[in-house]
Amino acid sequence: MKVHVGADATAEEAGAIAEALAEHFGVDIEVYAGAGAGDGEPAASASPPEPEYPLDDDLGPTDREASLREEIQDILEGGPEKYRERLPDQGKLFVRDRLDLWFGEDGDGGPGDADREGAAAGVKFEDGKFANFDSWHPNSPDVDEYDESDRVPADGLITGAAEFEGRDLHFMANDFTVKAGSMAGRGVEKFLRMQQRALKNGKPVLYLMDSSGGRIDQQTGFFANREGIGKYYYNHSMLSGRVPQICVLYGPCIAGAAYTPVFADFTVMVEGMSAMAIASPRMVKMVTGEEIDMQELGGPDVHAKYSGSADLVAQDEQHARDLVAELVTYLPDKAGEKPPKSDPKPPTYSPDGIDELIPEAPNRPYDVHDLIERVADAESVFELKSAYGPEIVTAFARIDGRPVGVVANQPTERSGAIFPDAAEKAAEFIWTCDAYEIPLLYLCDTPGFMAGSQVEKDAILEKGKKFIYATSSATVPKQTVVVRKAYGAGIYAMGGPAYEPESVIGLPSGEIGIMGPEAAINAVYANKLNDIDDEEERAAKEAELREEYRRDIDVHRMASEVVIDEIVPPSSLRDELVARFDFYADIEKDVPDKKHGTVL
Template sequence: MPESTTRSQMTMADRIKELREKKKAIRGMGGQKRIDKQHSQGKLTARERVDALLDQDSFQEQNAFAQHRCTHFGMEGKEISADGVITGCGAVDGRQIHLASQDFTSVGGAAGEIHSEKVVNMMKASLKTGSPFVFINDSGGARIQEGIDALSGYGRTFYHNTLLSGVVPQVSLICGPCAGGAAYAPALTDFIIQTRQAQMFITGPSVIKQVTGEDVTAEQLGGPEAQMNYSGVVHFIADDDNHATAICKKLLSFLPSNNMEDPPIGPREETMGIDESLNAVIPDNPRQGYNMHDVIGKVVDNADFLEVHASFAQNIIVGFGRINGRTVGIIANQPMVKAGCLDIDASDKSSRFIRFCNAFNIPLVTLVDVPGFMPGVQQEYGGIIRHGAKMLFAYSAATVPKISIMLRKSYGGAYLAMCGKQLGADRVAAWPTAEIAVMGAEGAASVVFRKEIAAAEDQNAKRQELIDAYRDKFSTPYIAGARQFVDDIIEPAETKRYLAMALDSLATKRDVRPEKKHGLIPL
């Protein structure tokens, strides 16, 4: 368009040409040089991530023309493509989501007032339409030039994260830097997927060095292994951006779009077979471990299990699967790690997962082989009582169908914490190897028969005799069956069929609770 042409003189063709040029500039993000740098670091651009996540041609971008209004420190008149964040809605496997994807090629994806407002608008749209919200993080942090306005934007984001909590699923992908206040938005979502190219922390290595004198690299401090293995902040580790979007798609496939819906149902099996291999899973030696993943793989459809927090608190396993097409949340002790004991981290990990499943109408299947809560001074000082109480609270408060299978050990308070009948389990079945007791036979015999053992000529032989007697009497599922704490004792081979039938019969479960604002979960 000639410079002398005024807007009133522009034809429709001129205006369309202008629009196309502006859209081309917006889609060009921070320019080819910065895009190339992003690719050289093994990362996709913000728009490429959106394309990788969404069904083809389903993305409808919103607020692409939004611009900041800052006039300080060289910002006046400076145009930032889409203000550094791509926002809109689209489909994942035909189901709508809303999303925001930060653009590191545009001023490092720094979050300012309008940037955050765009993110919040998508969260509001998720709430209105009952669709999941996905936030792809790749940002250098707050836009410092905007001062308190940038900080206010973070605050509005956190507030709306909380409004969405328990209403629609929220998933965060950490695909680049995510530091300072920015890290709290993902922490308020339901699931965090971090790539190996990303770091996430509140204070960076240089600040830590200044304040505490500790030397640490960004990877050691905020890399995916650190935030999974040590802190438990991250739920999934992805090799790269494409892997992260694939995990996100699979995760969403198990979940309902909102708290008013049931999870999607997959293919159903006309006949439910018997898996004889399960009869050989439990070792004859009660001290010998086995891999609980072998059990999970045989009871879920097609051995398809999406484990959550796989490298954190590995003495307990949580994740999603389907049983005869129905999505379930699985909580299972892992005898291969710490004998499957419940400790502080395992209690926190499972409690949060239980509460997520309950919020989104996902039935809970609990596979039990637990010798108790982890003993030790550090566990007690760390608050194992209040952390363990979270499991009791979470299971008791859950109103979704709750089915427990007791495979082997189920002792003491841990028997209850793994959703015993007394915590509202709708179905409890036991394998014939189940040992349901206040404590293990060795410990119980030492307490109950202390005098008899002390008086015996051969104390070791007497102790073993009494241990065997206690185990024969109490370390079985039959007394629990007699008290109706176990609904059925089944062959391991029948487990999947038992679960499938129980899930079908509980599909219409209703559980009315006292009216209240909310319960107070232990800290």
């Protein structure tokens, strides 16, 4: 509020007036001297004093509030005590202790992290703590006789908002002491509300899953309803690409519960305790006759190596948190935002060694991780799905502090040929990077897509097209490096010239062609060579043809014809990428006006 006083008022008088009015009206006051004043500095200003409780105020918490606090404390104890006692033998934390681990002040669930009625220090608030209270708590008028086995505090599902590594997010966590973390009506409603709020406010979602699936004996009212458990996966689909969804598995997630981790952008499984499957071993035996335990059916090894459903495997609960803490540093809070940059670091190994690292012979292997470590900032390479489709490496990294998604052929794995699993992995990774504005770096060294009857049965064409489609559709900045071999449709999938990357640059070891020299000579000149009877003459002719073909596909020819943009000295590759990613950071790309493509 602005107040005008006479021009002859002293500073002391103006100050006294400001303080008196601020106290009386309870608002900020600015006092100006003179009728025309008001645009310049005030002669005095004051804010209302902080309220002081009267010294004789003897009001305080009542028995009613004390009773509520007792009820809350009882809810925080979780399900029946016998189930809590079993958790250490299963190698897992009680869910409230797990929240301390994730959201405590020091991130290790240490003493003193819990406050506000037992909530972890980083938990801002919890929703639905009293869900299903009337069905089990002795203070409820609906409960005639208390039976500990009937305890279902919070209906076995905790939802709320928290701060994690400086980022605000939504979270849910199953309480395995409540009917094995199963999902029922009130818990389902809490889960759906949390997802719907995330859609509205654009903050990431963390799922801490430890659930045996839907509570079969209570399925009426939550299974097939419009706002029932099926809506989980509708909401997952709507959230997909809107905000990062990260799921950590702590137990045997069965049936419906198993869909949350596979819908998430990133899934972490914990060794020795987590698993996921469409049906339990008991159900599998009943349906198929197969006898199998939960780990063999859907443990981390299965989903990290064979299905590709697990992005990361943690050694224990602390390791799972550490992995996610690193993962989120590469991600924005929501679509449309740029991922956070970090302070630049030089690479772990000098870029000067890149040329020596790349063998001159196209068929000799080298580990592409060694190349990445000479280009990326030190300690910034974060690989996903390392055991699945290992012929391609997919990893987040930083180049001069900027997060990028790396898609690199791995010559130590089947010569870097692209197999179906690798193609699928790459397509999904590219799609995720594009959703969250993470630029892409392709490091191409592949003889192309694998051929043969088995890969045809494994859908090499179907999965290969998804790889090519993802590369084609991605609108983030893309840089492609032809490291060595770029044969066949491999160069298409790996961001070749036709796929509108911002740049295609080559190293002097690079080659681009329909196929390699040996295969080309066999395909084109086999009959001519077979007509030469003299072995030495035939070998000499074959060497001549191979050298002639190699000159045609050499990176210098490609640069001469402006197929690629530049050949760079290998020791300058990092500096070149830093400059190009920086220059094209804000490039705008359009896709055709359509609802969506039909490939993915």
